[in-house]
Amino acid sequence: MTNSRPALRIDLTRRAALGGGLAGLAAAAWPASLGTPARAEQPAPAGTYRIDLHAHFLPPDYRAALLEHGHLTIGGYPTPDWSPEQAIGFMDYYGIQAQALSVSDPGVSFLSGRDAIDMARYCNTYAAGLFTTHPTRFGAFAVLPMPDIAASIAEAIYALDELRLDGVILLSAYNGVYLGDPRFEPLMAALRQRNAYVFVHPAAIPDNAKPALPLPDFLEEFTFDTTRAATMMMVTGMTQRYPGIRFQLAHAGGAVPFLSHRISVASQSVLGRLWPEDLPKPSILDTQNQISRFYYDTALSGSAAAMASVLAVTGRDHIVFGSDWPFSALTLPQTGSHDPAPGLSAIFDADQRMEIEHHNPLRQLPRLADAVKS
Template identity: 65%
Template sequence: MINRRTLLAGAATATGATALGAATLGSSTASAEPATQHAAPKGRYRIDLHAHFLPPEYRSALIEHGHFTIGGYPTPTWSPEADLAFADYYGIAARVLAVSDPGVSFLAGKEANDLARYCNTYAAGLIKRHPKRFGSFAVLPMPDVAASIAELAYALDVLHLDGVTLLSAYDGVYLGDPRYEPLMVELNRRSAYVFVHPAAIPDSAKPKLPVPDFLAEFTFDTTRAAIMMMTTGVLNRYPNIRFQLSHAGGTLPFLTHRIGVASQTAVGRFGLPKISLLDVQSQVAGMYYDTALSAAPTAMNSVLAATSRDHIVFGSDWPFSALVLDQHGDHDPAPGLSQTFTSEQRLEIERRNPLKQLPRLKAAIGK
């Protein structure tokens, strides 16, 4: 079993060395801003691929089970009306909704299955009422792999949702672990789009720091999941799965070279396959990276060093980003992007790239 404790032990040196850099990646300003601030495109054009929702019964279940915060952020309220108002204000044409951490993994058995079905059916209803304004990534009743495969089939074949959401780990077991192999086989067969969202770390597996998980630990956990999928060969075995990594991939772009070098030493002691530097670079470049809470040049330039611009997609992280976005009154949800990208390049990142990955939504919206 490769769990949080095992992987954390092997990554301790790298995590310590990069914690300050990771915090910088998530900041809203750069220490050395470029001379030119490009103009943002006008109109309601954005396609939001890091968009959360909390339908009523789901939020009630969270609160009932003590989830008053998510990653240290107060569990927000949500409604379709507030969602549309937010999107209209910030020039967002459509939001592809996803359940955030902890998914439905705080339940088990029939309760988890029923809550996943409720969330997915709720999303499908929104799409039916507003086909040009909403899409959705299905939540699965993980870590129950058999039940998740069944819900995946229902969500994609019956409800016609746009993809699925997976957390970086479930019960301390990361994506890439062999027990998830049957699900990966099915996702690959379907050429599924998979939104990977970080999960909160158990208190027993993380240092005691006076900051909430969503500020730093979330970025590290996305990185751990991506490293696991590379070192266990998931990305090579299942090339049809398109993985989107939250928050600009966490610290993965920064660590790309280091992971390739370290694969011959530290990673090898876990009995995992040794991956070359070139293989690491190729696998990192093949995933997709969203801009949620990561629009600053420090983050975007790191992503551009690891992959091409056509692998960057827009994400708002709303309503979990509400406290941040409410500070901006200029109708631009990611003003930092204009410090790195021109208006035309922002159109590519915020609209064209997302629509290329989601044919149902593209057909509904048009050009």
């Protein structure tokens, strides 16, 4: 898939930085080829049109197992209740046509052996059942019994080929091993054969490996872990070796857009400047291109600051809508507009929001696109 990242011209003046506030910053960082950013008061498109690629579900047996194993919170957020009826009620209120459901952190990795394999199969089969009972409202990304690579390959093949799920979800790391590590290569090869869509979601860091701050993981640590995973995937060449896999980064890519120059600093060095144009670039010199090829969702990131940063590294066609429901239930606006992400209108006009919230997601998930149109 080709990238349409526009040339970016940034003219961040002292007046824009100090006097213009957020609107000034957004306008200063806005790619000139896209025209003038929409103003905050511009309304979103009307109707139930959104396609949500960052939405979670907790089937009954899965949620019971989480609680039984002490997972009373997920990322610091109380483990929520979930049902198809609740999800449809949420979607109807916020103008969401369909959700691609996924199991959030910790996946099924809190189990081991046969228990993890069986739980993954249960969650994936449950999701596939929703395609029958609610065919136009739900898609799904398969959870895999990671870090068991052989079992995960088998489950991915079954979920994608037999259950016809829309992709897979992978956590940023398993037992401290980040995506990009060579031990994940066999799984990536299997996913490449299917041109799979892969949703990369952050995982909680063990308490002994992070600062002892009185902050829930979802507030900051989740974004940092997505950044670590994406960086490892790039510098080890994983995203370069498997261009057929489309990777979606949660929460606007964490800190990847903001750190894009720093991550790609090698390409700015003498080595990068002197590298022959007719030779393939090693991964460390190709990070800017790889960053542009990720897909970035809007979950908990529907703001001019976040979206301007994403637009600085990729095209609008690589942004997809995400709600993070039900984990975002306490943060969603309860307004008469029924807009789940009003901050998107601070930088996108109505046509651009339709592209991001409807067309882009369906372009990546052909099975769900066919179901929605039927």
